[in-house]
Amino acid sequence: MSNTTNDSYKRMLSKDQVDSPSFDEGSSGGTMSGGGGIGLKKGPWTSAEDAILVEYVKKHGEGNWNAVQKHSGLSRCGKSCRLRWANHLRPNLKKGAFTAEEEQMIIELHARMGNKWARMAAYLPGRTDNEIKNYWNTRIKRRQRAGLPLYPSDVRVRVSDENQDQIMGDLDSGDKLHNEVLPVNVCGFPEVQFEAYKGNTGASFYGLPFLDSSLSNMLTQGFGSQSCGFINPSLNSKRLQESDIFYPGSHGSMNMFGNFSNDPSEKITQTYCSSYAYDPDPISKNQVPYGGAVSGSHCPINGNYSTSRTFPGTVKMELPSLQYSEAQYHDADLDSWLAPSPLQTVDPYIHSPPETVSMQSECSSPRNSGLLEDLLYESVKKQFADKCSNSSEMTPSDMVDSSALNVCDPGWDGSSDPTSPLGCSPVSVFNESTPPMNGGPLDEFQSSKGHSGNSKSLM
DNA sequence: AATAAAATCAACCGCGCGTTT
């Protein structure tokens, strides 16, 4: 681990702590808070503080952060301690630039989740939500400034394709689509090319089975939820202890991807299976009945599992930019497309230089948000038209070619673009089987899912 | 070399949710 907490630690030390200002003096930018806690220090942490916190966590474990101040004498509020630990001090943190794979993963995740940084972080071992958030925000700024859209075309294609089944399912089942989330204007997502991947260390990353047989389930859930717009208020925010996420195997209850073992999964299973309205892919559904129907199945992260469908409730329209509210995607769904992470097998410390990601675009989005909503809208229209005309099955590339995406993005041709990361259709790329990978925590996750018909299965 | 602008990063804040009392 060349790029772990130690690095951040060093950086910290070099940055603000070489002279180790006394934290009780609030020097070096630190101030004593007047509000929440009397005499609580704010601002940058010192190495001394870090040491205290680390020591405390070693002794007492994570959690109970408000007790840190009492027991360790640290003049920091619990919140601050938790944050410091989570973002900088906990073991196995990976620091440094995001790898190309991670960047792509973030984009994919963001396309599906929106600004769910913590959840995204769960898919990027060693990365923190804050890191991802910062990365994304910078990226957004950069792209905004350049007048570019946020998502690479391949992501658009995948998500669009994934959306089809669910959307039509909702239509078929009489669900009223969420008009309010379906924008009237449609604009495409000009292509972003990730040239770094061309010469990448293998195609493992692209083996992500975004479109594998169970993927449709994922989107089914996601957009089914979106269509309903309901959130299960009781299960909405079950949060996963970070230790559970990042220290797979150390807990019996959950591994990195939320291996629920007991009641939660049962509850979730019932919730999901009973509320399942439409499944374009019953086979995979059987294989992965959403969130733990399979014994020991893994729910990514936090038991946010059954945020939707079951309980009518408030419509959460919180995402400023994206597609899925919390209720609109499903961690279990993400299981469907999240293959064993290449991050587990590719040296995570070979970082790509920032310039390796080259973003190109010919068309800018009129707005910075709702891009996939646009996509969804167009998908709905298209699919609906197809259904009405009884047309034969579309390929994703067909869909894209004929979709309004291309109206706004005439130059896009992901399926034939020779400069495409893999020299073939992004869809096909993501459709391909995941190379067998062994050894990472995700393997356990993967294998336990028991996707019998899925080439990514490691069984 | 100096300055400004942009990018990056760390940390804080407010809010919401779940649990405990």
Next chain:
DNA sequence: TAAACGCGCGGTTGATTTTAT
């Protein structure tokens, strides 16, 4: 049942570093 508490998340801010002029 309601209030208090603890925790985590996402948004935002401010400091620092890097890059461009």
